[in-house]
Amino acid sequence: MVIDAEALVIRKRLEQSLKELPPLPTAVAKVLDETNRMEPDMHRIDEIISGDQALASKVLRIVNSAYYGLSRQVTSVGQAVLILGIQQVRTITLSVGSIGAFSSKGPVDADGMRRFWQHSFATAAACTALCSKLSVERKTADEVATIGILHDVGRMFFFCNFKPTYQKLVMKANQANTTYEYEELHFLGDTHAGIGAIVADRWELPEKIVEGIRLHEGPFEGEIPVEVAILAVADWMNKSYYYDNKSPIGPLADVLIETLGLTGETIAQVGETVRNKVDEASQIYGMMAA
Numbered sequence: 516m517v518i519d520a521e522a523l524v525i526r527k528r529l530e531q532s533l534k535e536l537p538p539l540p541t542a543v544a545k546v547l548d549e550t551n552r553m554e555p556d557m558h559r560i561d562e563i564i565s566g567d568q569a570l571a572s573k574v575l576r577i578v579n580s581a582y583y584g585l586s587r588q589v590t591s592v593g594q595a596v597l598i599l600g601i602q603q604v605r606t607i608t609l610s611v612g613s614i615g616a617f618s619s620k621g622p623v624d625a626d627g628m629r630r631f632w633q634h635s636f637a638t639a640a641a642c643t644a645l646c647s648k649l650s651v652e653r654k655t656a657d658e659v660a661t662i663g664i665l666h667d668v669g670r671m672f673f674f675c676n677f678k679p680t681y682q683k684l685v686m687k688a689n690q691a692n693t694t695y696e697y698e699e700l701h702f703l704g705d706t707h708a709g710i711g712a713i714v715a716d717r718w719e720l721p722e723k724i725v726e727g728i729r730l731h732e733g734p735f736e737g738e739i740p741v742e743v744a745i746l747a748v749a750d751w752m753n754k755s756y757y758y759d760n761k762s763p764i765g766p767l768a769d770v771l772i773e774t775l776g777l778t779g780e781t782i783a784q785v786g787e788t789v790r791n792k793v794d795e796a797s798q799i800y801g802m803m804a805a
């Protein structure tokens with residue numbers, strides 16, 4: 516931890532920033548509600564998103580980006596839901612909504628945010644690929660992919676509310692070969708996983724998402740829920756998007772490999788699938804922030 520007086524000031528600012536946390540846009544919260552129902556209604560989702568013009572146009576731009584690789588132009592939200600499915604549209608809507616909530620607070624660190632989204636979309640793609648390799652049932656796979664997009668929301672919170680401090684801690688981590696999480700604790704008194712879970716909770720995201728966010732950086736020991744293990748492996752595979760120096764990333768925890776019964780070959784195959792998605796993912800940030 517930093518020295519006491521400084522730690523206290525940071526703590527106060529952290530609490531204040533959490534108090535001032537912008538809400539998720541109403542339409543995004545409604546989409547989340549609808550998609551959480553046992554039988555979500557496609558038409559209702561179309562209606563909610565289409566009723567918010569700014570949201571609808573961003574969703575369509577992203578749906579039509581190279582990341583999704585659709586063979587024809589999608590021109591309506593209804594079509595997007597039909598072609599990509601409710602879950603993908605929910606993921607895109609949540610991404611747009613969360614970035615909208617943070618960018619409403621003023622200019623953000625564009626380079627940091629680009630890396631953030633590249634990492635987040637790559638992690639979500641890795642979650643989906645791992646779920647498919649491990650034959651995880653569809654509903655869980657969809658849930659894990661959503662957490663994959665949002666798992667580092669606490670980092671976005673730090674980027675937006677503690678930009679100079681975060682830049683300092685990134686520099687320190689790169690020089691000292693430590694992890695960002697280690698320096699977050701030192702500079703800010705909490706990690707992005709802890710803060711992210713608070714943000715997700717304030718946004719009233721489902722409990723599984725809140726828990727996934729809270730647990731995704733470990734420590735990994737004992738019995739680990741499969742969803743968390745998949746998320747953690749997917750996250751680990753894509754950490755290099757944040758780091759200039761790969762050494763602090765460290766090896767994948769054995770318990771994660773054992774929980775999922777992973778082989779080196781599976782990891783390599785998933786890595787290949789994700790690599791093909793990453794360039795496309797880097798364009799998405801511009802579309803969401805525009």
Ligand SMILES: [Fe+2]
Pocket residue numbers: 666667707708731732750
């Ligand atoms: Fe993380």
Ligand SMILES: [Fe+2]
Pocket residue numbers: 634638666667750
């Ligand atoms: Fe991450």
